[in-house]
Each structure stands twice: as structure tokens, then as C-alpha cells.
Amino acid sequence: MNTEFLKKAEEAKPRLTNKSHSLKSERILGENESVVYDFGMHLVGYAKLYCSAVGAHYDAPALIKVRFCETAQELDEDTSAYNGWISKGWLQEEIIRLNELPCKYAFNRRFAFRYIKVEVIATSPKFKLRVDKIAVKSVTSAPEKIAVCGRNKLEKAIDEVALKTLSECMQYEFEDGPKRDMRLWLGDLRLQALTNYQTYRHNDLVKRCLYLFAATADENGNISQCVFTKPEVAPDDTSMFDYSLLFVPTLYDYYMTTGDRQTVNELLPLAEKQIELARKQFDGNAIRDCDRLGWCFLDWSLELNKQAGAQAVYIYAEKALVRLLKELNKECGEYESDVGLKSVKAIERFYDKTQGLFVSGERSQISYATNVWFVLAEVFSSQENASLLERLKNCKSAIKPVTPYMMHHYVQALINSGLSDTGRKVMCDYWGGMVEKGADTFWELYNPENPNESPYGGRAVNSYCHAWSCTPSYFLRKYFAEG
Amino acid sequence: MNTEFLKKAEEAKPRLTNKSHSLKSERILGENESVVYDFGMHLVGYAKLYCSAVGAHYDAPALIKVRFCETAQELDEDTSAYNGWISKGWLQEEIIRLNELPCKYAFNRRFAFRYIKVEVIATSPKFKLRVDKIAVKSVTSAPEKIAVCGRNKLEKAIDEVALKTLSECMQYEFEDGPKRDMRLWLGDLRLQALTNYQTYRHNDLVKRCLYLFAATADENGNISQCVFTKPEVAPDDTSMFDYSLLFVPTLYDYYMTTGDRQTVNELLPLAEKQIELARKQFDGNAIRDCDRLGWCFLDWSLELNKQAGAQAVYIYAEKALVRLLKELNKECGEYESDVGLKSVKAIERFYDKTQGLFVSGERSQISYATNVWFVLAEVFSSQENASLLERLKNCKSAIKPVTPYMMHHYVQALINSGLSDTGRKVMCDYWGGMVEKGADTFWELYNPENPNESPYGGRAVNSYCHAWSCTPSYFLRKYFAEG
Numbered sequence: 001m002n003t004e005f006l007k008k009a010e011e012a013k014p015r016l017t018n019k020s021h022s023l024k025s026e027r028i029l030g031e032n033e034s035v036v037y038d039f040g041m042h043l044v045g046y047a048k049l050y051c052s053a054v055g056a057h058y059d060a061p062a063l064i065k066v067r068f069c070e071t072a073q074e075l076d077e078d079t080s081a082y083n084g085w086i087s088k089g090w091l092q093e094e095i096i097r098l099n100e101l102p103c104k105y106a107f108n109r110r111f112a113f114r115y116i117k118v119e120v121i122a123t124s125p126k127f128k129l130r131v132d133k134i135a136v137k138s139v140t141s142a143p144e145k146i147a148v149c150g151r152n153k154l155e156k157a158i159d160e161v162a163l164k165t166l167s168e169c170m171q172y173e174f175e176d177g178p179k180r181d182m183r184l185w186l187g188d189l190r191l192q193a194l195t196n197y198q199t200y201r202h203n204d205l206v207k208r209c210l211y212l213f214a215a216t217a218d219e220n221g222n223i224s225q226c227v228f229t230k231p232e233v234a235p236d237d238t239s240m241f242d243y244s245l246l247f248v249p250t251l252y253d254y255y256m257t258t259g260d261r262q263t264v265n266e267l268l269p270l271a272e273k274q275i276e277l278a279r280k281q282f283d284g285n286a287i288r289d290c291d292r293l294g295w296c297f298l299d300w301s302l303e304l305n306k307q308a309g310a311q312a313v314y315i316y317a318e319k320a321l322v323r324l325l326k327e328l329n330k331e332c333g334e335y336e337s338d339v340g341l342k343s344v345k346a347i348e349r350f351y352d353k354t355q356g357l358f359v360s361g362e363r364s365q366i367s368y369a370t371n372v373w374f375v376l377a378e379v380f381s382s383q384e385n386a387s388l389l390e391r392l393k394n395c396k397s398a399i400k401p402v403t404p405y406m407m408h409h410y411v412q413a414l415i416n417s418g419l420s421d422t423g424r425k426v427m428c429d430y431w432g433g434m435v436e437k438g439a440d441t442f443w444e445l446y447n448p449e450n451p452n453e454s455p456y457g458g459r460a461v462n463s464y465c466h467a468w469s470c471t472p473s474y475f476l477r478k479y480f481a482e483g
Numbered sequence: 484m485n486t487e488f489l490k491k492a493e494e495a496k497p498r499l500t501n502k503s504h505s506l507k508s509e510r511i512l513g514e515n516e517s518v519v520y521d522f523g524m525h526l527v528g529y530a531k532l533y534c535s536a537v538g539a540h541y542d543a544p545a546l547i548k549v550r551f552c553e554t555a556q557e558l559d560e561d562t563s564a565y566n567g568w569i570s571k572g573w574l575q576e577e578i579i580r581l582n583e584l585p586c587k588y589a590f591n592r593r594f595a596f597r598y599i600k601v602e603v604i605a606t607s608p609k610f611k612l613r614v615d616k617i618a619v620k621s622v623t624s625a626p627e628k629i630a631v632c633g634r635n636k637l638e639k640a641i642d643e644v645a646l647k648t649l650s651e652c653m654q655y656e657f658e659d660g661p662k663r664d665m666r667l668w669l670g671d672l673r674l675q676a677l678t679n680y681q682t683y684r685h686n687d688l689v690k691r692c693l694y695l696f697a698a699t700a701d702e703n704g705n706i707s708q709c710v711f712t713k714p715e716v717a718p719d720d721t722s723m724f725d726y727s728l729l730f731v732p733t734l735y736d737y738y739m740t741t742g743d744r745q746t747v748n749e750l751l752p753l754a755e756k757q758i759e760l761a762r763k764q765f766d767g768n769a770i771r772d773c774d775r776l777g778w779c780f781l782d783w784s785l786e787l788n789k790q791a792g793a794q795a796v797y798i799y800a801e802k803a804l805v806r807l808l809k810e811l812n813k814e815c816g817e818y819e820s821d822v823g824l825k826s827v828k829a830i831e832r833f834y835d836k837t838q839g840l841f842v843s844g845e846r847s848q849i850s851y852a853t854n855v856w857f858v859l860a861e862v863f864s865s866q867e868n869a870s871l872l873e874r875l876k877n878c879k880s881a882i883k884p885v886t887p888y889m890m891h892h893y894v895q896a897l898i899n900s901g902l903s904d905t906g907r908k909v910m911c912d913y914w915g916g917m918v919e920k921g922a923d924t925f926w927e928l929y930n931p932e933n934p935n936e937s938p939y940g941g942r943a944v945n946s947y948c949h950a951w952s953c954t955p956s957y958f959l960r961k962y963f964a965e966g
Contacts (some may be wrong), residue, residue: 035632057711059719060569060572062572063572088546089543089544089545089606090544095578097572099591099592099722100713102714109582111581122571122572124570126720231583235541237540334838385521442800
């Protein structure tokens with residue numbers, strides 16, 4: 001652990017601001033009866049339940065089940081049926097005993113929700129339960145308000161939901177999702193930072209997160225995929241090829257936005273280190289073939305071959321490093337020649353001239369992930385990339401994006417290739433689809449063709465307010481503001 | 484509410500003494516694994532769990548189920564199958580989420596237990612859970628130690644268990660049971676007080692409980708079956724014929740033990756009131772026939788006809804009042820003549836000369852409850868009662884006692900009829916049966932012929948440390964000390 005970096009991270013730790021919300025009710029509940037409280041908006045915070053006994057003097061503890069749901073659909077989930085590989089510990093429900101009535105019950109855990117469902121499991125023949133009030137203290141480190149933008153109702157709606165998504169994920173760190181994992185992930189951070197620069201401009205929070213990753217790099221300098229902050233700051237024991245590399249463009253973006261030369265000078269060696277470490281994954285000038293989940297993320301798709309996409313991310317990151325070094329007037333020749341060679345070799349190895357698309361792995365798999373990252377890596381010209389993206393769209397067998405994270409990169413690739421209008425339409429269709437389905441915040445996963453999809457073995461643990469889905473507010477301001 | 488009486492009750496409120504117990508462990512638990520901690524004795528108190536994650540950094544809350552069991556048998560109960568009419572709220576189990584690890588989790592409820600079972604429902608593929616320590620602060624208002632008595636190993640064992648039973652039920656009040664209902668009931672109080680006078684001699688606690696009942700008598704002076712003390716002192720909305728009447732002998736016993744004339748003078752009018760109110764249940768000189776559960780307790784048997792037994796309790800209580808008035812040199816002629824008449828009429832109405840036993844209700848039901856209470860009411864001579872009890876023993880159709888409460892009265896009846904040896908044997912067989920089955924404290928219910936019996940629709944809510952079962956320590960000292 002680099003204690004100097006940790007100290008810097010702690011110095012930039014934000015204060016959270018609180019807001020109070022409360023709902024009253026006169027509903028009296030007998031056994032197996034329930035009531036749903038709708039706060040009308042997504043909240044991240046701490047709830048207190050005020051309950052009384054109605055009838056004769058309560059003569060037993062009341063046993064209740066309380067569920068916190070981000071979406072109305074979640075209310076109908078049978079959480080007891082969930083048996084996926086992500087821990088049941090994330091299910092936002094508690095079975096609690098009210099030993100004394102009337103009582104104020106304070107949940108000891110922060111929840112992410114719009115709805116609270118209270119269900120009485122047991123009282124006694126002598127009394128029923130009344131939930132008099134639910135009081136919530138919501139928390140965020142985002143400033144209060146940002147003016148909504150967009151050229152029409154749909155875009156404004158998308159922006160509002162995206163802004164809310166980002167602000168709900170801004171806590172002591174940029175969290176991936178306030179329901180699950182409540183944690184700082186590098187891939188999410190990069191997109192949150194980009195959107196933050198266009199909106200809340202809470203740049204110290206980005207700085208804090210950069211230092212948290214830097215502080216927890218391992219003895220070889222490898223940056224972890226995510227950082228824990230409780231009970232104390234610690235790295236995850238796993239890193240992902242692309243996430244570690246994305247430290248470089250995240251640092252570059254930070255510098256271009258803030259001009260904070262001191263931070264960048266301190267963290268630059270670590271950025272270079274990520275490139276150096278990633279090079280070890282190369283076999284000659286093409287990256288090793290590896291499909292193992294976790295090796296490289298790209299998208300939440302188990303069928304995706306990651307080989308070619310990983311090489312594209314490497315080129316993308318190394319180009320960001322070259323740009324950063326040039327900005328700092330530092331030597332970058334070695335990186336420039338390496339990235340040139342890796343680009344040429346990538347085309348030789350992964351570009352299928354017949355189809356005009358990049359392919360990956362032994363079976364020459366075609367996917368959005370692979371091609372989009374090669375577009376972002378700019379191994380071809382903008383014009384060539386535009387044609388490639390057109391061919392990609394027409395390739396029916398191409399594996400499509402599953403997450404808003406991958407969809408972000410697709411929209412960015414379209415914009416970078418001069419296809420802003422298409423990008424804007426894709427954004428409106430995809431994120432607008434969630435808005436149409438009633439989203440108050442954008443979801444971790446959204447496949448328009450299968451809205452019930454979950455990579456976790458059950459939708460009950462899906463996060464419905466997820467940082468990597470907040471980027472429409474970035475696109476709308478950075479690229480679509482003028483029309 | 485009589486605030487003067489309430490004040491007296493609060494002045495006599497005891498301090499609780501604490502004792503610390505703790506068990507350490509090195510057991511590491513994965514999903515669906517569990518561990519049982521055995522404290523080696525029954526405890527009433529507050530538990531804290533100290534847990535850590537083992538493996539990679541914990542990346543999800545751990546979800547665990549914790550069960551507190553009074554007996555080893557309870558550990559095997561399937562509590563989820565319990566669906567009886569006593570609230571599930573009494574089940575001593577909690578499903579809790581450990582959001583941060585390592586952690587100290589303090590249960591907000593007092594439990595009664597010897598065993599704690601911790602079962603892991605969910606961690607994550609990355610970590611397992613270790614319960615490092617369970618710390619318990621046990622509480623009681625009973626003084627530390629009483630020397631065990633008894634003429635042999637079994638009697639000593641019975642006495643030890645009975646003393647423990649009473650001390651576990653001595654909290655801010657005499658509770659009926661520390662698992663359930665944790666509450667002051669009049670029928671239980673009377674037996675606890677009798678045993679307390681022979682053992683812990685915490686007479687102020689009896690005084691407090693008498694004042695609590697007196698303070699919460701209704702506007703007609705009727706004393707409730709039980710008193711709530713949380714969130715504030717309040718009577719139950721129900722009274723039972725026998726329990727209200729038993730206020731009289733409880734007060735008499737208190738006076739004979741303490742000589743506390745002031746308390747007795749203050750509470751005497753209320754004792755007389757119970758007799759006066761009970762008289763309204765008479766139809767001529769025999770009590771109304773009524774089988775309704777709750778009207779009169781006698782024993783935890785749904786088939787029991789309560790008519791004759793209720794009249795016997797009335798006579799028993801009125802005789803206690805007469806004795807008390809005589810002790811106080813007060814006028815008692817009216818009660819003496821009433822109790823004489825009610826006794827004569829009871830014999831006319833309920834005594835079946837052919838069988839030589841008391842019968843109850845339209846179907847002339849024979850039960851231990853009816854006959855034992857007539858013995859205790861002394862409507863016949865001691866010699867006649869001895870014969871009656873002999874006939875009762877030989878009557879195969881007689882409904883037997885279900886609870887240690889009724890069994891206490893049977894043993895007392897035997898002793899009062901000069902059948903001490905039989906009484907002692909009955910006590911050793913019955914309470915010894917529980918000891919043999921491993922009881923650390925005596926149970927609320929014990930039917931040697933059906934140890935799994937529960938009047939609640941499921942054994943899971945049975946209380947295994949119940950005040951009304953503590954009287955062997957009273958018998959052993961008051962009647963059996965010399966042999």
C-alpha cells in the first residue's frame with residue numbers, strides 16, 4: 001500500500017449531503033398483508049420505520065419482511081427463488097422483529113430504492129401492525145442540481161435519468177452501483193469521470209479515486225479492477241486486462257480537464273507501468289488468446305471472445321499515454337513505435353479483409369466489442385471506421401452489446417467516426433428504451449431483445465442504478481449540445 | 484391506572500446483575516454450513532457475534548441465520564414449518580446481514596438459550612465466514628447462589644434445575660418464561676413467590692409484582708391475568724377467573740412470609756374485590772358452566788371442563804382471605820359463611836358419591852384438575868382427601884395434568900393430605916423425567932406420555948424455562964428437608 005497516495009486520497013474524501021424524505025400511512029396490516037411505499041424517485045440512503053400496534057396490547061414481537069426495490073418490477077420478484085452466483089447477501093430485504101411497540105426501527109444498511117414494501121409475517125391474534133411513517137435520509141456527494149439538456153422531450157428525459165444515475169453513484173467514491181457492489185471499479189470510474197466533467201464537475205472525487213487505485217497497486221505496480229474502502233482501503237485480488245489499462249486514458253482525461261499537473265506527475269509512472277505489464281500478455285506482437293472470464297472485461301457477455309478486443313484496448317490506452325506524455329513534453333518515442341507496430345500487427349492478425357471486420361479468437365468471432373474498440377483505437381482513419389461500423393451494423397451474426405457500458409463505447413465510436421447522428425439515434429433508442437420502461441435511473445444491464453437478462457443467474461441481484469449507464473449526459477453536453 | 488400503586492411498584496424495581504460468558508471458535512463456514520455453540524448452561528441475556536471474512540477481501544454482505552435454542556432437541560426443529568396460533572415472532576432466530584467484515588453484531592433482543600447455531604446462507608465465491616467469538620451478557624435479578632438440597636443425586640439434580648429455572652425467570656419482574664412471554668402472569672407469580680420465599684428470598688420482587696397487578700386493576704377492581712411493562716405498565720385486556728382469585732392467596736403468602744402489614748393493608752381491598760367479582764359468576768351457589776378457553780385456566784388442556792375446578796379455586800381463595808383477615812384481626816364473618824355455603828353446595832353439585840370423586844360439567848367429566856383443587860380447597864378432611872386422591876389415581880379415565888403448573892398442585896394436594904411420600908415420588912418421577920431428558924431448566928409443558936405435546940400448534944414456540952415449573956425447590960425445602 002502506498003501510504004503517500006492513500007493520504008492524498010483521504011484528503012480528497014468528500015462530505016456527503018443529506019436530504020430527508022418521509023411517507024406517512026394509516027394502513028393497518030394483519031398477517032400476510034403488505035403495503036408498498038413509493039417515494040416517487042430513486043433514493044440512496046438510510047431508512048427508519050415507525051410502527052405501532054393496533055388492537056389489544058401487543059403480546060408478541062411483530063415479525064415483518066421489508067423489501068427495498070429500485071423498480072416496480074422488482075416488487076414482484078420472488079427473491080427466495082434466486083440462486084445465482086452473486087451473493088444473496090445483496091438482496092435488499094430484511095426480516096426483522098419488532099420487539100417493542102410502538103417502535104422506531106433504523107436499518108443499519110444503506111439501501112438503493114424507490115419503493116419500500118412492508119409485509120407482516122406475524123403479529124398475534126391480539127394485535128395488528130400499523131406502519132405510521134417511513135423516514136429516509138438520502139445521501140450523495142454530488143452537488144444539488146444540474147440543468148437538464150436535450151433537444152426534445154425524450155432527450156431531456158434521458159438526461160434527467162442519467163444525471164440522477166450519476167448522482168446516486170457519487171458517494172465517498174464513484175460507486176459502480178448503490179445497490180451492488182457499492183464499490184469503485186476502474187471501468188465504471190472512467191465513464192463516471194467523463195460524465196462528471198460535463199455535469200457535476202466534482203473533480204476532486206475523480207482525483208480521490210485515481211489515488212485510491214494508485215495506492216492499492218500491487219508490488220509489481222499492477223492496478224486492481226476495483227478497490228474496497230471498508231473496513232479499510234484494499235485492492236481486490238483480481239485485475240482485468242482492460243480495466244488496468246483504462247487507468248491511462250482516465251488519467252489523461254483528468255489532466256485535460258483539470259490541468260492538475262502535480263497529480264498527473266505523481267501518477268504517470270503507474271500509468272506507464274500498466275502498459276509495460278500489459279505487454280507481457282503479448283505473444284509476439286499479437287496478444288495471447290484467452291477467453292477466461294475476468295481476464296478482460298469488454299462486456300458482460302460469456303460468449304464473447306476477448307483476444308482482439310484486448311489488443312484494441314491496449315492500443316487505445318497506449319495512444320492515450322503518448323498523448324499525455326506529449327502534453328507533458330515528455331519522451332514518448334518508444335510508446336509511439338510500439339503502438340504503431342501493435343496496430344499493424346493487429347490488422348494483420350485480426351482484420352478479415354473479405355468481411356471488412358475485425359475478428360477474434362480461433363473461430364474468428366465477430367462482435368461489436370472487438371470492432372468498436374478497434375474504431376476507438378483508431379487503427380484506421382475516421383472514414384474507414386465509418387464504413388467498418390456500417391458493415392458491422394449489417395453483420396447479423398455480430399455479437400451485440402449487452403450492457404450500457406459497451407453501448408457507450410459504440411456511441412462514442414460512431415461519434416468519433418463522424419456518425420454523430422447515428423450515435424445520437426442509437427443513444428436515444430437504447431437509453432430511451434429504459435426510460436420508456438419506466439427507469440428512474442439507468443440499469444446495469446439492458447438488452448432490448450431480452451429485458452429480463454441477467455449474467456448472475458437471476459435478475460433479483462441486478463443493479464438498476466448503475467454508474468456505467470450515466471453517459472448520455474456526457475454525450476448530450478459534449479457532442480449534441482448545439483442541435 | 485392507580486399511580487400510587489404504580490409508584491410503589493417502581494420503587495421496588497430491582498437492579499439486574501450481569502455475568503459475561505464467551506465462546507471462541509476457529510470454524511470457517513461456507514454456504515449452507517453451520518456450527519453450534521454450547522454454553523453448557525441455560526442463559527438469559529444479550530449476545531454479540533464477532534465475525535471475520537476468510538479468503539479474498541469480502542465482496543458482498545454475508546447472510547447468516549442465527550438460532551438460539553434452550554434445548555438440544557430444539558436445534559433440530561424445522562421452525563419454518565411452525566404455523567401455530569402463538570406468534571412466530573417468538574421464534575428465537577434471526578436472519579442477519581453482515582455488511583462489513585470483520586464485524587461485531589449485537590442482537591437487539593434478549594434471548595433465552597443454551598445453544599447458539601450459526602448457519603451461513605450466503606457469502607460469495609471469494610470468501611467464507613469465521614465466527615471468532617460469541618459473547619453473552621446474561622442477566623438476572625436473583626442473588627448469586629443457593630446451596631442445593633435433596634436426599635439423593637436425583638433430588639439434588641432436580642433442585643439445581645429448579646433453582647436455575649426460577650433465577651432465569653427473575654428479571655425486572657417474575658417472568659413466566661424468558662423465551663416467551665417474558666411477562667408477569669398471576670398464576671406463575673404465585674408459585675414463583677412460594678419458591679422464592681424458600682430460596683432467593685427476593686421478597687421486594689414479589690411486592691413489586693403485587694403492586695403491578697394492583698395498579699393495573701380495571702375500573703371495577705378486576706385484576707388482569709398478566710401485566711405488560713413495555714413500553715409502559717399496562718394490564719392485559721383479559722382476566723381469567725382463577726388467576727384473578729389467586730391474587731388473594733398470593734397476598735396471604737406474602738404477608739405470612741414478610742409481615743409487611745403496610746403493603747397488605749393497601750392491597751387487601753383489592754383482594755376482597757376479587758372474591759366479590761368472582762361471586763357474579765355464580766348461578767345460585769354453584770358456579771356457571773363455562774368451558775371457554777381463557778375463562779378459567781386450571782391447566783393447559785383444551786378438553787378440560789372448568790366448572791367444578793373454578794368453584795374449588797373460589798373456595799380456596801376465599802379461605803385464604805378469611806385466614807388473612809383473621810391474621811389482621813379484621814371482620815371475616817361474611818366470607819366464612821359464604822365459603823361454608825359454597826363448599827356445601829359444591830359437594831351437592833359436583834361430588835359423585837358413587838365414584839367418590841368430583842365431576843365437572845354436563846358430562847360429569849373427571850379430572851385431576853377438578854379433584855386436586857377440591858383437595859386444596861379442603862372441603863373434606865385431610866383423611867377423606869387422601870382416600871379421594873387414591874381413588875383419583877385409580878381412575879383411568881381421569882384427565883391427567885399436562886403442565887408442571889397443574890402437577891405442582893397435585894403434589895401440594897398429596898402433601899396436604901398427609902401423603903408426603905407419594906408427593907415426593909410424584910415430584911421425583913415427573914420433574915426427574917425432564918432431568919433425565921437433559922433439561923437444564925424446567926419446561927412449560929411436560930407430558931411424560933407425549934413429550935412432543937404443544938398446545939400452541941407446534942413445539943417450536945414452547946418455552947423450556949418456565950417459572951411455574953420451579954416448585955421442586957419449594958417442596959424440597961418446605962416439606963422434604965428433614966428426610
